[in-house]
Amino acid sequence: MNNIGRNSFDIGYMDTLAGGDSYLHRLDPRAKLITAFLFIVAVVSFGRYAVFALIPFLVYPAVMISLGGLPYGYLLKKVLVVSPFAIVIGIFNPLMDREIVMQIGGIGISGGWISFASILLRFVLTVSAALIVIALTGFNTVCLALTKLGVPRPFVVQLMFFYRYLFVLTDEAERMVRARSLRTFDAGAMRFKTFVPLIGHLLLRTLDRAERIYLAMRCRGFDGRIPMIRSLRIHFREVAFVTGWAVLFTVLRCYNIPLLLGSLVTEAFR
Amino acid sequence: MHMADALISPAVGGTMWTATAGLIAYSARKVKAAADDRAVPLMGVLGAFIFAAQMINFSIPATGSSGHLGGGMILAILLGPYAAFLVMASVLVVQALFFADGGLLALGCNIFNLGFFPCFLAYPLIYKKIAGGAPTQRSVMAGSLIAAIAALQLGAFGVALETVFSGISDLPFRTFVLLMQPIHLAIGVVEGLVTAAVVTFVWKARPEILNAAEGFGRIGSVDMKKVLWGLAAVAVIAGGALSWFASSNPDGLEWAMFKTSGKEELESRDGVHATAAVVQERTALLPDYGFRKSEAAPGADAGQPWPAVDPGTSVSGLVGGALTLLLAVLIGLGLRRRKSAA
């Protein structure tokens, strides 16, 4: 499998996860989206040197992954694989900010390293929150939630089309790339001269396909609106879910639990 | 280049979200008003095309590195600015959700950086001016190249501004810009060449497509004044509201000032914000300010950092942190066990 195949396989797998049937899967997608958003805002609202205060937030992904029956290892790998920008930018912090602000067993730790650790921790938290939403909900249901949350319909509808044809087109792209690599003997990326007609043909085929899809839609009475039967309802459990997490995030935001806990323990041993 | 949640503050994320949401609503209205049935399926499928095309790499001669298509410019040329902006936004939404490229809060920034600049600035102001009327191979080439470079330069500048305003990274603004702009000049040249070559390819194979796109793009004669005024209004309102919120929230203070000035912490200590700091200290037992670095200029006596290093705090932090981590893991495992037992 080449890179393209792996990526679309990945998306497909996330969708399979979303097909699960747990309490969290059944929850109204709006509740999950809003909670994830609150979580992310709470996490990023911490100051740049916050490290310990962020640790308790790990409870959110831990609970969601466990209750949703999602595979820890897979999600963790996904989080680790996708971090170039944050790390590249974050790594400058230890270089720029070298003042020692903490001593552990005689080793001085600079502010830069702490803020770098903070960036990495933020990264893990925010990324896993996003991945969890999609793995528990599925893309199309997220789209549905978006319409219900007031996102303009043309945008959501084309988003759904995009998702539908993403698999078809990555497949097509993969076949073209494979066909090319089977007939070349240098392992590297393709040359610009090959790349342009390949992409060009893919684009032409895409435009033709769009035309055929449009035709298929017209044949079934399409007149500019995409009708769908779906109902979403907010029950008590959705309200409880969002409120519960919101309260917890607020508490974790205001009280530095690890420090509290730590000073309790160290006091006890003193 | 994607912005990441880990690097932005809620104020920056929120402002960019508001701006982006406004642009999406506005563009969606425009697309709807154009009332071309074909638009929506075509947009969706082209989004999928860009997504697939972005995964195909080609080698850049003499550098040993490889590049791929970004797509904003091609979309704008094929669909006109409004539809293209929506499609670009969708591509980024999918990347944020599935590949965690960027993240949810940073999505606003990313859509703005990679969608607004090519679709609403580079396309109408550069590409259309050069290759708008009667496209020739030369004008398409020149237009795509210059427009793509400009779009990426602006986008990179956007990333730098957003990062610095967020104050999470220590990178000084100037260093960051000096780092970002040349890299993105190279990326822009490559993007421009690819865009030009693919557009020319399509144009040669099937001229009617670009002509049709031209007609389709008529939805797209951007009313720049309206867009810019709208954006300015959004920025002022959202920025104002959020910075008010931010200044009542001590952690957001950095946002208001340039990180590079290196003064904000001191000022926040003795200025009007002292009260806020007190509130902060009350609400958060041993707040993260405990780790704040000294405000002494770099090079000054680093042996006397402020606040004084307190081994006690560090140790209790470490112990507590480890305990909490353990607790989170245990909660997760416990829930899982109960679930599989059920």
Add this chain to the structure above:
Amino acid sequence: MSHHIVEAQDLHYTYPDGTRGLSGVSFRISHGESVALVGENGAGKSTLLLHLNGYLAATRGTVRIGDYPLTSKNLHAVRRAVGMVFQNSDDQLFMPTVFDDVAFGPLNLGLSEVEVELRVAQSLETVGAGHLRKRPPYKLSQGEKRSVAIATVLAMSPDILVMDEPTASLDPMSRSRLIELLKTFRHTKIIATHDLDMAADLCERTIVLHQGKVTADGPTIELFRDEGLLHRSSLEKPLRMQKCPVCSSRAD
């Protein structure tokens, strides 16, 4: 029930780039008939099919569906009457789930939700795909996709079914299941195909197209015996009408 009639009179069609698509095609298909449309690649089969639901407008000549000539005014009614199954099911299944896809047509007809639910259930049941209703189309096999594509058309309750290569890219089992399914339909059927065995199974009548013209129109079995005709159209006798290479006995 005269509205099941399909009639083409002297159809001519030239593509915008000057390629000749059809040059004088005429036929009349009456109610309940099952007709195979065969011919070499590029003979004009797909072009002809696209005229039957008004997607392409003939440069010259007319198409009549039922009692009306096809014009832009009655396009809506015609598209309701003529259900079209495309060669590539991926183009036809554009909604997020099988249910949404099958419901798309009925909802556009303005039916009530209850009625839509019923129609979706019935059409999926007919093609044996009831269990797929919640699945996204990209997770279906080719055979499943084809069945669902047919269900999307059935849900519109058309009078005439037009199919482009329905058996292409199906495995042998799915193919014969599809043929059995199609046999149960009472609609007027027009099937463009290279699969002459299927044509022999399903269609009592065959129209042979060659370079945009009708070169033969008659009972399927008779035409398939005419080796010269088949050869001229880049076709071969259906396997069942060939000498068996293994047991050397004739099967027909």
